């Protein structure tokens with residue numbers, strides 16, 4: 001298979017296991033984000049892909065060749081890390097040409113490639129400028145161009161945008177994704193920012209405690225989370241217990257959930273329902289009974305907090321569909337069975 005394959009990778013530091021039996025395939029030309037809370041093992045996994053650390057167990061293959069023990073400089077990688085490590089005393093052009101020069105590429109070809117890359121990152125004409133005289137976003141682009149100069153097989157970025165302010169970061173996410181699509185380069189990014197992952201990735205790999213909890217397309221991760229950790233980590237959700245009887249009837253939040261059939265044999269578990277799928281109605285008529293405890297108007301969306309069956313449930317609506325409710329009011333909650341994700345507790 002062309003692309004990257006991680007096969008049963010484990011990394012131990014002494015008795016501590018930072019990465020546990022991780023297997024993942026990254027097909028050629030795809031964009032993967034490793035996403036998870038601090039300490040979940042993202043950087044450790046990335047360092048092994050980069051050849052900066054050796055797995056305790058398992059194998060890493062690039063285009064079917066085993067690269068587990070191949071040194072970093074022979075892996076055909078382009079890397080950008082949080083600290084961009086641009087050479088401050090060199091110009092933009094010299095920074096980008098650096099790896100070409102040490103590979104013995106001729107002066108004319110270096111210049112051609114630098115011009116090509118500068119145009120790609122929208123900095124044509126900046127070749128002679130000292131990197132110290134660039135903005136944060138421009139430096140970021142130069143670091144990306146420098147990593148891509150050798151046309152690597154694999155492009156690795158560890159928290160590449162985290163030092164930028166929020167607006168610039170969002171713009172750079174779109175730019176990076178467009179560049180990756182244009183070049184068709186296999187790319188892996190480490191981030192703890194779920195919005196960033198959802199914006200850029202073909203596949204989001206959600207990690208926790210050294211393990212992959214789910215690897216899937218962003219919308220799949222959001223709509224069909226594999227477990228309560230993923231459901232809770234990605235976006236906002238309502239998580240609450242349910243019980244099911246032998247006929248498959250489901251009870252949650254002190255009421256039965258009409259029409260929801262849980263997989264056979266499951267007598268209890270957890271339901272995950274996104275706030276935009278919670279509909280508030282008049283009480284009665286088979287709706288779950290609740291009482292409004294708080295309303296938060298964020299301008300673009302309105303969040304209504306409702307206490308039901310001892311849990312706090314959040315409903316999100318757009319301003320044009322603002323629920324006509326006030327704090328203290330009794331309401332009904334309607335959950336469409338399609339919107340309920342059944343998870344094990």
Ligand code: ATP
Nearest residue numbers: 013016018036037038039040041042043044045192
């Ligand atoms: P962050 O988002 O905070 O960078 P991360 O998901 O990238 O976190 P890692 O840096 O991969 O996490 O670390 C995973 C775990 O392994 C952490 O508990 C960390 O303390 C531990 N760890 C990482 N490197 C070493 C090391 N060289 N020696 C011992 N423990 C380490």
